[in-house]
Amino acid sequence: MYDISKVREDFPILSRTVYGKPLVYLDNAATTQKPLCVLDAMRDEYLNVNANVHRGIHWLSQQATDLHEAARETVRKFINARSTAEIVFTRGTTESLNLVASSFCEGFMDEGDEVIVSNVEHHSNIVPWQILAQRKGIVLKVIPINEDGVFDMEAFQQLITERTKLVSVAHVSNVMGTINPVREIIRIAHTYDIPVMLDGAQSVPHFAVDVQELDCEFLAFSGHKVYGPTGIGVLYGKEEWLDKLPPYQGGGEMIETVSFNGTTFERPPLKFEAGTPDYVATHGLATALRYVTALGMDNIHQHEQMLTDYAIDQLRNIPNIRFFGVPNNTDNAQTTHQHDAAISFLIGDIHPMDLGTLLDQLGIAVRTGHHCAQPLMERFGINGTVRVSFALYNTKEEVDTLVAGIERVVKMF
Ligand code: PLP
Numbered sequence: 001m002y003d004i005s006k007v008r009e010d011f012p013i014l015s016r017t018v019y020g021k022p023l024v025y026l027d028n029a030a031t032t033q034k035p036l037c038v039l040d041a042m043r044d045e046y047l048n049v050n051a052n053v054h055r056g057i058h059w060l061s062q063q064a065t066d067l068h069e070a071a072r073e074t075v076r077k078f079i080n081a082r083s084t085a086e087i088v089f090t091r092g093t094t095e096s097l098n099l100v101a102s103s104f105c106e107g108f109m110d111e112g113d114e115v116i117v118s119n120v121e122h123h124s125n126i127v128p129w130q131i132l133a134q135r136k137g138i139v140l141k142v143i144p145i146n147e148d149g150v151f152d153m154e155a156f157q158q159l160i161t162e163r164t165k166l167v168s169v170a171h172v173s174n175v176m177g178t179i180n181p182v183r184e185i186i187r188i189a190h191t192y193d194i195p196v197m198l199d200g201a202q203s204v205p206h207f208a209v210d211v212q213e214l215d216c217e218f219l220a221f222s223g224h225k226v227y228g229p230t231g232i233g234v235l236y237g238k239e240e241w242l243d244k245l246p247p248y249q250g251g252g253e254m255i256e257t258v259s260f261n262g263t264t265f266e267r268p269p270l271k272f273e274a275g276t277p278d279y280v281a282t283h284g285l286a287t288a289l290r291y292v293t294a295l296g297m298d299n300i301h302q303h304e305q306m307l308t309d310y311a312i313d314q315l316r317n318i319p320n321i322r323f324f325g326v327p328n329n330t331d332n333a334q335t336t337h338q339h340d341a342a343i344s345f346l347i348g349d350i351h352p353m354d355l356g357t358l359l360d361q362l363g364i365a366v367r368t369g370h371h372c373a374q375p376l377m378e379r380f381g382i383n384g385t386v387r388v389s390f391a392l393y394n395t396k397e398e399v400d401t402l403v404a405g406i407e408r409v410v411k412m413f
Helices: 006-010 036-048 059-079 093-108 127-136 153-159 182-191 239-244 279-295 298-313 353-359 373-381 395-409
Strands: 088-089 114-118 139-143 163-170 196-199 220-221 233-237 256-259 261-265 321-324 342-347 367-369 386-390
Touching: 036 163, 036 279, 059 088, 059 233, 059 279, 059 342, 093 163, 093 220, 093 233, 114 153, 127 139, 139 153, 139 256, 139 373, 139 386, 153 182, 182 196, 196 239, 233 239, 298 321, 298 342, 298 395, 353 386, 353 395
Parallel strands: 114 139, 114 163, 163 196, 196 220
Antiparallel strands: 088 233, 220 233, 256 261, 321 342, 342 386, 367 386
């Protein structure tokens, strides 16, 4: 089963101290720590296999290419895509979202056409569309949420018109940890033949995501949030869609032939992978995905749910706490399947930055601020929250330390 102390040994950084206190790392929605196997795999590749991929006929290049393409297969399997042609390597969720926004808009949207996002989006699923709204006159529509952070599905249906070309929403809110009703969104959108893109940055690390079962057209996620290296991410796209989207960037790797009379492009996924890819990072990412698969995504999910439920229960005892995405009225408590491993809150009128800074002095790393979701802050009429977010290596004892830390800080105000 799930042996948490053994798991923690895989992450040496967790045993370091901060200001002389044991580190309690609760900022996992921002980035996760890396297990030794990922660092070893990347070091080993640089030490023993390093060569540019796809281009060389020499032995090293072929070895590096094999590792890189094996990583694509590992990602395919992890999210259960039909084919490796559906797995595009990018720099992260942000680049994946920008790629689709840019190519989809160029290929399939005219002035006045609409894209629907939600009020909980990370800036990376808002700003690319706003840039295109300015450049091309497309229209951005927003699914509203209720006081508990839950999508207003009736309003969603009313936003759909014959000009709606794409729905692009977060699978899980990075601020509140709420799991959005993406199955229902996809079902409704498909009845109008509208494709759906999911921002999976906060879902893929926490529970098994099966793109065939979800039936989404696109899914974006980041390697560094799922125990892999920084600078690598994934765009999943249904093959039929990747085939018809125009390329995003031009350069090496993505072409078939180049002439001043005209250029032809590779088939997906290479069509979207201009330039030398971060082939060491893809190997690192694949190692991370094999690591979490070996632990079991269901075990990880269960463990994190246990921590989240426990933390919400304990935090409820703190006077004047106000949750976001968790009902503040206990009679109304959400069932666990609607909530994932992040919790956002404010306490009385203590500024989140003050709370975060004082917790940091106790060795407790939490995130404070708008979490790159300013429109969500605007919705709640606040400037920011304190967010704690869990990963597979966190413990109940760390939750106790957090709660004790908050109690100590609260007394100072
Ligand atoms: N979308 C969501 C929901 C996120 O939580 C994040 C990062 O916090 C991103 C997008 C952006 O991810 P990245 O910075 O790795 O591209």
